[in-house]
Amino acid sequence: MHASPRPLPGLTVPASPHTSRTLVTETVLVLGVSLGASAVWSVLNIIRKLTAEAPLSAQTTAMNTSAAPDRPWLDLAYQLAGIALALVPVVLALHILAREMRAPARFIGLDLARPVRDLVQGLVLAAVIGLPGLALYLLARELDLNTTVAPANLPSVWWAVPVLVLASVQNAVLEEVLMVGYLFTRWAQAGWSMWTVIVTSALVRGSYHLYQGFGGFVGNVAMGLLLGWVYTRTRRVMPLVMAHTLLDVVAFVGYAVLADRVDWL
Numbered sequence: 001m002h003a004s005p006r007p008l009p010g011l012t013v014p015a016s017p018h019t020s021r022t023l024v025t026e027t028v029l030v031l032g033v034s035l036g037a038s039a040v041w042s043v044l045n046i047i048r049k050l051t052a053e054a055p056l057s058a059q060t061t062a063m064n065t066s067a068a069p070d071r072p073w074l075d076l077a078y079q080l081a082g083i084a085l086a087l088v089p090v091v092l093a094l095h096i097l098a099r100e101m102r103a104p105a106r107f108i109g110l111d112l113a114r115p116v117r118d119l120v121q122g123l124v125l126a127a128v129i130g131l132p133g134l135a136l137y138l139l140a141r142e143l144d145l146n147t148t149v150a151p152a153n154l155p156s157v158w159w160a161v162p163v164l165v166l167a168s169v170q171n172a173v174l175e176e177v178l179m180v181g182y183l184f185t186r187w188a189q190a191g192w193s194m195w196t197v198i199v200t201s202a203l204v205r206g207s208y209h210l211y212q213g214f215g216g217f218v219g220n221v222a223m224g225l226l227l228g229w230v231y232t233r234t235r236r237v238m239p240l241v242m243a244h245t246l247l248d249v250v251a252f253v254g255y256a257v258l259a260d261r262v263d264w265l
Helices: 020-032 035-050 072-086 088-098 115-142 160-189 194-207 214-234 238-258
Strands: 060-062 148-150
Touching: 020 035, 020 088, 020 160, 035 160, 035 194, 072 088, 072 160, 088 160, 115 214, 115 238, 160 194, 160 214, 160 238, 194 214, 214 238
Parallel strands: 060 148
Antiparallel strands: none
16 A cells, blocks of 8 residues: 655655554654654653752752863764764655655755855844744743753863854754654655644654753743744754754853853853
8 A cells, every 4th residue: 555645835745655543653763763752851851850859949050061171082082973973864754755766865854955045044033033933931941840951071172163063953953854854855755744843853852852841841842843834834853953053052162251240151
């Protein structure tokens, strides 16, 4: 039984030779070796934090930490290896799609065909998401629904900022290609409705951010809903990648620069 092509607004996916069950199973397995596994650890992480003696707002979630602070060259190797290995699921997803279409990266809009328009759209999306996201984080922390997030914790070395920028790009490519480009294609081929695809992807996105707290969950679900809706209109993940990269660069590098200068972060 072949899965029939399913039109989403602005997106018509090609028919797949696989059944809907096979397609969904495939996506579960891809998630299981990538962001789905992160979601499982994130759920366990929030349970550990909720059952700790200290309230959520008194706990700190440290990101981009040093692996060998006393040996900068080894620490750099750890950071670069982590970034490279985190992108393997992206290659896997594109490889899977390439078995049924000629240019999967181009099909999902992961190319440089419209650099200026993609950048402008990315800037607009980053602005729309960024300020409300920061306000939500501060409110959730004030209500004891979120941990204090420390996005950058690398030592003061020459490569710290470049690595934080690379980590931002890696996060953006991994999340937007998998959670939007790949999953939207496969779930549409499986016969899911547009909003079922958008909402399910957004909930998964929120779940692997639960380690930050409930503010991180809600904020990323909202982000996933917006980015998913935009993708169904543009059929391009590049604006999403650019927006996500900008948001993470501001969060990571901005924290590294301002953490010792302001007390509200």
